[in-house]
Amino acid sequence: MHTVAVLALDHVVAADMAVPVEVFGRARRADGIRPYHVRVCGEAPQVVSEAFTVLAPHGLEALRGADTILVPGCSEQAAPVGPRVIDTLRAAAADGTRIASICSGAFTLAHAGLLDGLSATTHWLATERLAAMFPKVDVRPDVLYVDNGRILTSAGASAALDLCLHMIRRDFGSAVAADCARMSVVPLEREGGQAQFIVHATPPVPRGSLLEPVLAWVEDHLDHDVTLASMAARCGLSERTFSRRFREQTGTTPVQWLLRARVRRAQYLLENTDDGIELIGARAGFGSPTAFRERFKRVVGVTPLAYRSAFRRRLPA
Incomplete structure (x- = not known):
């Protein structure tokens, strides 16, 4: 019998508690025996918790x-x-x-020094903060989970499900893990990583700066x-001077900024229109359908078609 202990801390996120309790508690071997306590x-x-009180019998x-x-x-209201x-x-x-x-449980592991020198992830909204607070940790913002052997980290609550299924497969094989996935009504492996959920906002530009009008023009002429x-x-300005000032004011290069702006426009069109993939690539300013598919997948982690299937907002008839 493999014992799984779920740590209940003050102001714990309810979903983060429920996922491992449910998934490991439901696991069954082929002979019907529950392998986890x-x-x-x-x-x-x-x-x-955020919504109710959690009992911790142990x-x-x-x-x-x-x-x-x-x-x-834990929520932001939690004490250290x-x-x-x-x-x-x-x-x-x-x-x-x-x-x-x-999710943010990675901060607890980092405070304990357990992530020093290792790769780790957390919810994409907190990855920059984790990297700033713990420079010895190699933070990966684009993945659902990271397995370092004995130390593992995952992104948000849904990514906890991916991580739990991964650990069950490591412990008792793919058949047991696949059965748990069916019980949870999820695929055993999801296409892409956390990158597809990240909002690719462009860096802010100081109001009244030299860049503000030109970037507004770019946003209107991405096609x-x-x-x-x-x-x-x-x-x-010369290209060299413009690039230097651009990096000083935004923290990124003009080419990187432009790619993120194009990807963000493509995401909006994929979510909110019925336009074909090639037309969306052209409206977002990608040179060809091939370039659109390759660059979009590199940034977002999934193809434009897969992104539309997952995130499209159904338009009223």
């Missing part, structure tokens, strides 16, 4: 005897994780326990042949 552990017997000492520990995320929790996680990691985080030379010419 799930227990909820906490520093206190009751923990306040204390922190129960984490030490678990084979796997799941650390859910206490030293007892940090020390317990460090001791469990030293014992070789598999420890996985869900034209906008180039570095044409942007620089509208500012009356």
